[in-house]
Ligand code: SF4
Ligand code: SF4
């Protein structure tokens with residue numbers, strides 16, 4: 001599993017007015033990618049990861065623990081040999097239009113089993129009392145994610161990777177949208193529409 | 202605020218259908234810690250000796266240990282206590298798994314059941330919401346099956362469930378309470394649960410457990426985890442594999458079948474097969490285990506993977522623990538494939554993996570001897586394996602001869618008569634023991650067998666090596682980093698202990714040393730059982746991560762109770778005495794404290810008497826095993842003393858009274 005901290009995703013945009021077009025240029029910059037490798041085959045279902053995650057995030061630190069507050073969740077069904085650690089990702093304001101349901105190696109998983117979102121459709125990855133969303137922060141401030149540290153059987157391992165080559169900066173969503181509108185209606189029509197809208201204030 | 206514990210028990214009266222949440226007294230935690238300690242206090246206070254195991258007034262207590270649910274690795278034990286239908290004494294059995302921490306997160310330290318439900322029910326504890334629910338649709342279902350059905354019906358896959366199978370429902374005296382990869386098996390706790398009409402207890406909890414001094418506590422936890430890693434990388438040289446490392450005996454991980462099959466007894470604990478093992482068997486059994494074992498699995502918050510999921514061909518997957526791996530195989534004189542297969546049925550029926558196979562082997566021995574005959578076994582198949590399956594089915598249903606056998610070998614033999622008694626030869630206090638028969642008396646084990654009130658050797662042994670090491674150099678190497686000893690004298694005893702000659706068994710360690718060793722070993726088990734710690738990380742293995750020196754710090758910083766070694770030792774002695782007091786009040790005396798007659802071939806009656814006399818005195822008990830007035834007052838157990846006087850067990854001036862030893866028939 002890879003978790004990219006938000007910082008690395010922020011990129012600078014450079015505008016080149018002279019050419020009259022928006023030119024996006026990649027900036028060469030080293031970035032650290034924090035990777036938690038999950039080997040579900042090695043998981044024994046002990047939930048030490050859940051326990052320590054909840055203890056670390058207690059205030060004050062370690063003053064309490066409660067796996068229901070953990071940012072990692074073990075899907076554990078021993079009789080069907082299912083052991084899958086899943087990490088809490090972004091909060092979803094609305095639930096998805098549909099559901100996914102996986103069968104792997106003949107084992108059927110519950111709906112949305114691998115989804116990382118805290119989402120209105122379920123209670124996973126939410127504070128049990130307030131319902132506020134939980135999200136893995138890679139244990140900010142620690143040298144190593146604590147779930148990894150407490151998983152001494154190596155179902156969870158950690159590595160940091162230095163990525164040299166920054167990716168091609170991608171145009172932003174709005175640009176992609178505008179481009180496709182322009183293709184469909186012609187650039188003039190779009191500009192008229194924008195002018196009309198701006199008059200309306 | 203209460204730390205480590207929640208400060209609340211759930212009191213459930215099944216006759217009236219009432220549920221109460223009761224605050225507990227923090228003073229009791231200080232005196233008896235939790236788990237077994239406070240369980241014993243409740244049994245003493247509320248279950249008088251007149252109460253029989255199947256009376257509604259008998260309690261069935263599910264107690265979590267004081268530190269369960271905290272970050273302490275391996276602290277996950279549920280201590281189940283009641284009055285045993287088989288021994289008629291206090292039964293307490295521990296189970297690992299996930300249930301006790303979940304109960305803590307739901308906001309309770311114990312669930313105390315009293316009364317009897319008119320119909321089969323199960324309990325659903327979901328944080329503050331507690332319900333008694335109908336379980337008529339679960340009647341006759343397997344223990345594991347029941348757990349799965351309940352989770353589905355509650356739509357709560359994260360619930361943790363304890364349950365009984367058919368054996369518990371039918372009050373088989375050796376019925377277990379199952380919980381996924383663990384069970385509370387000894388003493389017939391499942392029978393009492395069935396008698397109360399409770400099929401299962403499901404728990405889900407999402408509340409916090411608080412720690413008094415978090416940083417200190419976490420440092421201790423980290424140290425323990427580091428030491429576990431160190432011990433995993435550095436097994437103890439010179440001892441057999443299952444004793445070299447940590448954890449409950451690693452029966453699922455380690456191929457130790459050779460050792461067990463050649464050293465333990467087969468059949469009804471009769472035959473030793475010293476040359477059993479050969480290359481073919483090794484290959485075949487290895488293939489069997491490796492093909493059926495799907496995964497090694499752990500209890501809550503523990504990396505040790507002592508259990509496994511097992512999938513016998515054509516049968517559902519189940520979870521296996523410890524030595525059940527071989528008990529059926531050896532009782533039936535069969536092979537591993539048979540053993541792992543029948544253990545699936547036995548686990549779903551919910552029977553103790555030590556007692557059940559022995560009871561069946563006992564029945565077949567009586568058949569061979571002509572004491573039981575064809576008319577006792579109508580329709581029993583002719584092949585050995587088939588007979589075991591047939592007998593197991595009769596026992597858990599209490600059908601025909603099964604109804605007699607379901608009471609265990611001691612009571613069955615008395616019912617059958619005709620000389621059957623001498624076939625029930627492997628019991629202590631009416632309870633079936635591990636199938637071991639050895640040549641020469643071991644004075645340390647002698648004391649443990651006699652005086653252990655858990656009535657199970659694995660629950661009192663540990664810490665001190667079982668046998669001397671061959672050379673002085675090996676011994677010196679062993680004691681070098683042996684910091685777990687409560688006192689350096691134990692190192693000296695071990696250094697001087699020789700396999701042969703003057704300083705060897707049975708006269709060395711000498712009587713006083715044996716007392717010290719047994720007392721230390723027992724104390725550590727009692728501390729574990731109050732804190733909820735797995736014996737596999739503490740009292741059972743050599744050089745464990747938890748010991749008498751760091752436990753007080755765990756209790757101080759975790760539960761916020763001032764603790765030091767002396768105070769902890771005192772607390773452990775206090776509730777250990779209370780366990781004894783409960784049994785004394787139920788008629789237990791010195792005559793009950795003996796190993797199976799044939800456990801050792803070579804006995805030393807004089808030495809044995811001296812051992813018992815000295816140990817009793819050392820423990821503060823009189824020559825009948827009754828705690829003395831002085832000792833009870835010293836422990837702050839004045840109320841026990843007063844009760845003993847009232848019942849004529851001790852006299853006003855603290856002497857044992859003439860009424861102190863009830864005749865055998867009164868007890869039965
Ligand atoms: S700590 Fe490791 S082995 Fe235990 S549940 Fe988490 S991922 Fe699995
Ligand atoms: S990395 Fe830290 S925050 Fe994320 S799940 Fe693991 S313990 Fe929790």
Ligand code: SF4
Pocket residue numbers: 275276277297298447448449498499500501503504505506507508735736737738
């Ligand atoms: S050592 Fe084994 S039995 Fe003990 S808690 Fe850990 S996994 Fe469970």
